[in-house]
Structure formats: C-alpha cells, structure tokens
Amino acid sequence: MYARVSSKEQEKEGFSIPAQLKLLKEYAAANGFAVAQEYIDVETAKQTGRAAFGEMVAYLKAHPSIRVMLVEKTDRLYRNLKDWVTVDELDVEIHFPKEGVVLSRESRSSEKFMHGIKVLMAKNYIDNLSEEARKGMQEKAEQGIWPTKTPLGYRNITGPDGKKIIAVDPTLSPIVSQMFDWYARGDISLKEAARKAHAAGLTYPKSGAKxxxxxxxxILRNRLYTGWFEWHGKLIHGKHEALVPVELWERVQGVLDGRFASKAKRGKHDFAFSGLIACHACGCAVVGEIKKQRYVYYHCTGYADKCQGNPASCRRKHVREEALEAQFTELLGRLRFDDEVLEWVRDALHASHADERREHEEAVKRHQAEHKRLNDRIHAMYVDKLDGLVDTAFFEKMSNQWREEQNRCQREIERHQNADKSYLSEGVALLDLARNAQRLFEKQQPREKRRLLNFVLSNCTWEDGEVVATFREPFDMLAETTTAAARIEAGEGAISAKTEIWLPGLESYYASIYLEKRQKSDS
Known part of the structure; x- marks a missing residue:
C-alpha cells in the first residue's frame, strides 16, 4: 500500500493520510489481499526522489512474489513521467480504488491510454500550479513585497490586508545590522565576522544552531537589507523596512570583492607587513616570522609549486622588520608638504567646487521636475478614478509604478545632495591624510600600519633587501610633485618651487579628482 500527501501541513491537518489508509485497508480486506508493506510519503510528487517511493520500488524488485500495489488514485502515485516509467517497468498490478481501475500488463489498450492521460493531467496540474505560483510571486515582487522566505533579521507576518509580508525581527535585526558595520571596515575576515555575530547571539530562530x-x-551579499531587492533581473524598491543604508551595503560589497579588503595575516602574532609584499625574484609572498622570541624577520615563502625562481635561494634571504618599516616610512615621507600649500589646496578646492556644485544642482532640479511630473500624473489619474474613467485595478497598477519611479528620483536627489556636501570635505581629508601619512604610520599598531599602506601603496615587491612600491592614484601625483618641488627648492628656493611646481601640480591633481567624481556620478 502506498499513501502520499504533498506537504507536512497537510499531514498535520490530518485530512488525507488516515483517509487513504482506511480506504486501502478496506479494499484489501474486501478483495482478500494480505498487506505485506505500507509506505507513506509526505512530499510533492512533481519530481523524482521521494524517500518512501524509492524504498517501495526497491522492495518490489527484491520480492518478485509480491505483485499488487494499492494506491488511492493516480496522482497519489506519481505526477511526473519518470516515476510512471519506473513503476511500469516493475510489472506490477496497480489498483486505484477511488477511480475503480486495475492496471496490469493484461489491461486493455484503452485503459492504459486513459491512465496515461491521467498521468499527463496530473503533471500538467503541477506545472500549472508552479506557473501560477511564479506569477503570484512576480506580482507580489512588483508590488514591493518580498515574495519568498525571509533571510535572518526579518520574519514573515500577515499584513492588515491578509497578505504575507516581511517585518523586522526585533531580536536578530540589530545583530545583522552590526555585522555590516563590522565588515565594512575591511579589517576582519568572514570567519571573524561570524564569530562576533555568534557572540552577539546570532542563531537560527527555530533550531538555535549557530x-x-x-x-x-x-547575508552580507543580500541587497534585501537595504530596502531594495532584485527579482528576475529587476531592481525593486521594497515596502519593508531597511536594516542598513545602501551606501553601507555597497561598501561591504567592495570589501567582499577585494577592493578594500585587508590582506592581514591570520595568526597569533600580527605582522605589520605580511600580505603586502611579494618577492621580486619569484613572485611568492613575503611573510613575517619571529626569531629568538623577540626579533621579527621577513622572508619569501618560496613555495616550490608556485615559485618562478629558485625556492631554496629565495627562502634563505631575510630582512628585519625595522628595516622594512624604515623604508616604508621614507616612502610615505615623499607625500609631505607644508601648511602654506594646504591653504592653496583649500582655495583650489573652493574654486573647482563651483562647477561641481552647479552640476549637482542641475541634476537635482531635473530629478525634482521628474518627481513633480509623476506626482501630477498620479493626481490626475486619481481624479479620473473618482469620475469613473479608470477602474481601481488600473489606477493601483500605474500609481504603484509611478511611485516606484518617484522613489528612484528621490534617491538620486539625495545622492547628488550628499555628493555635493562631501566634495570639499573628502578632498581636504585626502590631502591631510597624505601630508600626515608618515607621522600617522609611525604611531599606529601593526594592523593600522598595514591598512594605511594598503590605502596609499600598491604593487609592493622586495628585491635584495629593498622595498619597491607604487603610489596609488592620486597619491602618485602628489609624490611626484613633492619630489620635484624639493629639487627646485634645494637649488632656487621655496618661492620658486611653489610657483613652478605646486600650482601646476595642484591643477592636475584637482582635475583628476574632478574627473573621478564625474565618473562615479555617471556610473
């Protein structure tokens, strides 16, 4: 005997399995059958792989004397063509009491044909259910409602209109939000973030498992936490409450993509320069090691399977951490310039900011005008609805679509306003960091030293005890300018250096910042 329901909810409600078994047992008794085995599945039959179904097939193959199967009706046994073929190959006699059908090798072709039609109808029913479910989920998504299971930090609830919606989980949402803050700094690994989250109490609500x-x-990749989500390639503004700002989520994506991720060495000792430098000879990583429990030396790993040179030769070369630190300190000193130059910088920023500000203001006006135009459309259509010119369903559809466009306009307005505010502060802060990089480096802990070097330098290699590095943009331009100014100042004086070097250099520098801002704004 075989009985099946599609879900655990149906099983709990108890309206199907007991009724099927009762019917089958009465049928067996009436026809003189002794029941050898009972099998019950609580899962859908639209796909292969049901547990009890598989056990039943194996049992029938192992017991050739048992050749009668009792099932309530066709769609209880299978709703896919593969399982139909599997049962057909067993050469068993199938009784469907509810349909009044007995199917075997001796059955007439018309009976087999009708059974095949029932199987195809059962399959079509499942396909149709799936299609309707997809349509329902698509419609729900277009309304800004997350249509499926919620991630940690949210929970499914029933809204005032009876529809299933998602709401913030008051227990887990603060931990999820905190995780984004932790990871956005770029100085911890995913494993460390998980450990901090566990300590804060992040577990699965039902099982309590870590x-x-x-x-x-x-979680960190999921855009849903920003109040937006992607559905079938379309970005949708959700009606649920956001747990993190869009900017913070984007910052985390950058860390995950490796653009800002620290290359910190995992271990008991935090080596300041591990993960920063590659061996010039073979390309392998240069790592730190403690000697005599107090001296830190760096050497090439010289992995034989990766090494492009002589692994044994590379591993024999060492350099003290103090020597590397002195070389990095000298490199950062190339960015140093005096207070007078910084004042010139501020003046240049204010001058270049005038054009930048005008562009942001024009963009804000465009989006405000579009926002107003959409609002006028919604108002006009509402009047038409009151007058009976359009029905409620059409009004809801179009107004929701236009409100979504309004939300996009509002986001763009806020983005331009924030960019307008940050232009001056970011430019000054970047130059202030550059001119104080050497002093900051000398005072920081190993992890912060590494972060500062990662921010300012790239392509660091070690060759015969010397560090060779490239300044990242726009620090490379500053380094070149300060070096040229120092040469002229040594020969012709400070005034000549500022006139000949700093003013043209600053123009190029701010042109690069301006273009970078424009590219970010366009993207």
Missing part, C-alpha cells in the same frame, strides 16, 4: 560562515557571506 549560523555558519557561508550564511554570513550570503
């Missing part, structure tokens, strides 16, 4: 690192990664 959330694995893979799930933490999935």
């Amino acid at each position: 959330v694995p690192v893979s799930t933490v990664h999935t």
Whole structure:
C-alpha cells in the first residue's frame, strides 16, 4: 500500500493520510489481499526522489512474489513521467480504488491510454500550479513585497490586508545590522565576522544552531537589507523596512570583492607587513616570522609549486622588520608638504567646487521636475478614478509604478545632495591624510600600519633587501610633485618651487579628482 500527501501541513491537518489508509485497508480486506508493506510519503510528487517511493520500488524488485500495489488514485502515485516509467517497468498490478481501475500488463489498450492521460493531467496540474505560483510571486515582487522566505533579521507576518509580508525581527535585526558595520571596515575576515555575530547571539530562530560562515557571506551579499531587492533581473524598491543604508551595503560589497579588503595575516602574532609584499625574484609572498622570541624577520615563502625562481635561494634571504618599516616610512615621507600649500589646496578646492556644485544642482532640479511630473500624473489619474474613467485595478497598477519611479528620483536627489556636501570635505581629508601619512604610520599598531599602506601603496615587491612600491592614484601625483618641488627648492628656493611646481601640480591633481567624481556620478 502506498499513501502520499504533498506537504507536512497537510499531514498535520490530518485530512488525507488516515483517509487513504482506511480506504486501502478496506479494499484489501474486501478483495482478500494480505498487506505485506505500507509506505507513506509526505512530499510533492512533481519530481523524482521521494524517500518512501524509492524504498517501495526497491522492495518490489527484491520480492518478485509480491505483485499488487494499492494506491488511492493516480496522482497519489506519481505526477511526473519518470516515476510512471519506473513503476511500469516493475510489472506490477496497480489498483486505484477511488477511480475503480486495475492496471496490469493484461489491461486493455484503452485503459492504459486513459491512465496515461491521467498521468499527463496530473503533471500538467503541477506545472500549472508552479506557473501560477511564479506569477503570484512576480506580482507580489512588483508590488514591493518580498515574495519568498525571509533571510535572518526579518520574519514573515500577515499584513492588515491578509497578505504575507516581511517585518523586522526585533531580536536578530540589530545583530545583522552590526555585522555590516563590522565588515565594512575591511579589517576582519568572514570567519571573524561570524564569530562576533555568534557572540552577539546570532542563531537560527527555530533550531538555535549557530549560523555558519557561508550564511554570513550570503547575508552580507543580500541587497534585501537595504530596502531594495532584485527579482528576475529587476531592481525593486521594497515596502519593508531597511536594516542598513545602501551606501553601507555597497561598501561591504567592495570589501567582499577585494577592493578594500585587508590582506592581514591570520595568526597569533600580527605582522605589520605580511600580505603586502611579494618577492621580486619569484613572485611568492613575503611573510613575517619571529626569531629568538623577540626579533621579527621577513622572508619569501618560496613555495616550490608556485615559485618562478629558485625556492631554496629565495627562502634563505631575510630582512628585519625595522628595516622594512624604515623604508616604508621614507616612502610615505615623499607625500609631505607644508601648511602654506594646504591653504592653496583649500582655495583650489573652493574654486573647482563651483562647477561641481552647479552640476549637482542641475541634476537635482531635473530629478525634482521628474518627481513633480509623476506626482501630477498620479493626481490626475486619481481624479479620473473618482469620475469613473479608470477602474481601481488600473489606477493601483500605474500609481504603484509611478511611485516606484518617484522613489528612484528621490534617491538620486539625495545622492547628488550628499555628493555635493562631501566634495570639499573628502578632498581636504585626502590631502591631510597624505601630508600626515608618515607621522600617522609611525604611531599606529601593526594592523593600522598595514591598512594605511594598503590605502596609499600598491604593487609592493622586495628585491635584495629593498622595498619597491607604487603610489596609488592620486597619491602618485602628489609624490611626484613633492619630489620635484624639493629639487627646485634645494637649488632656487621655496618661492620658486611653489610657483613652478605646486600650482601646476595642484591643477592636475584637482582635475583628476574632478574627473573621478564625474565618473562615479555617471556610473
């Protein structure tokens, strides 16, 4: 005997399995059958792989004397063509009491044909259910409602209109929000973020089990926490409450993509320069090691399978951490310039900011005009609805679409306003960091030293005890300018250096910042 329901909810409600078994047992008794085995599945039959179904097939193959199967009706046994073929190959006699059908090798072709039609109808029913479910989910998504299971930090609830919606989980949402803040700094790994989240109490609500690192990664990648989500390639503004700002989520994506991620060495000792430098001879990483429990030396790993040179030769070369630190300190000193130059910088920023500000203001006006135009459309259509010129369903559809466009306009307005405010502060802060980089470097802990070097330098290599590095943009332009100014100042004086070098250099520098801002704004 075989009985099946599609879900655990149906099983709990108890309206199907007991009724099927009762019918089958009465049928068996009436026809003189002794029941050898009972199998019950609580899962859908639209796909292969049901547990009890597979056990039943194996049992029938192992017991050739048992050749009668009792099932309530066709769609209880299978709703896919593969399972139909599997049962057909068993050469068993199938009784469907509810349909009054007995199917076997001796059945007439018309009976087999009708059974095949029932199987196809059962399959079509499932396909139609799936299609309707997809349509329902698509419609729900277009209304700004997340249509499926919620991630950690949210929970499914029933809204005032009876529809299933998602709401903030008051227990887990603060931890999820905190995770984004932790990881956005770029100085911890996913494993460390998971450990901090566990300590804060992040567990699965039902089981209480700890959330694995893979799930933490999935959470940090999920745009849903920003109040927006993607559905079938379309970006939709959700009606649920956001847990993190869009800017913070984007920052985290940058860290995950490796653009800002620290290359910190995992271990008991935090080596300041591990992960920063590659061996010039073979390309392998240069790592730190403690000697005599107090001296820190760096050497090439010289991995034989990766090394492009002589691994043994590379591993024999060492350099003291103090020597590397002195070389990095000298490199950062190339960015140093005096207070008078900084004042010139501020003046240049204010001058260049005038054009930047005008562009932001014009963009804000365009989006405000579009926002107003959409608002007028919604108002006009509302009047038409009151007058009976358009029906409620059409009004809701179009007004929701236009409100979504309004939300996009509002986001663009806020983005331009924020960019307008940050232009001056970011430019001054960047130059202030550059001119004080050497002093800051000398005072920081190993992790902060590494972060500062990662921010300012790139392509660091070690060759015969010397560090060779490239300044990142726009620090490379500053380094060249300060070096040229120092040469002229040594020969012709400070005034000549400022006139000949700093003013043209600053024009180029701010042109590069301006273009970078424009590219970010366009993207």
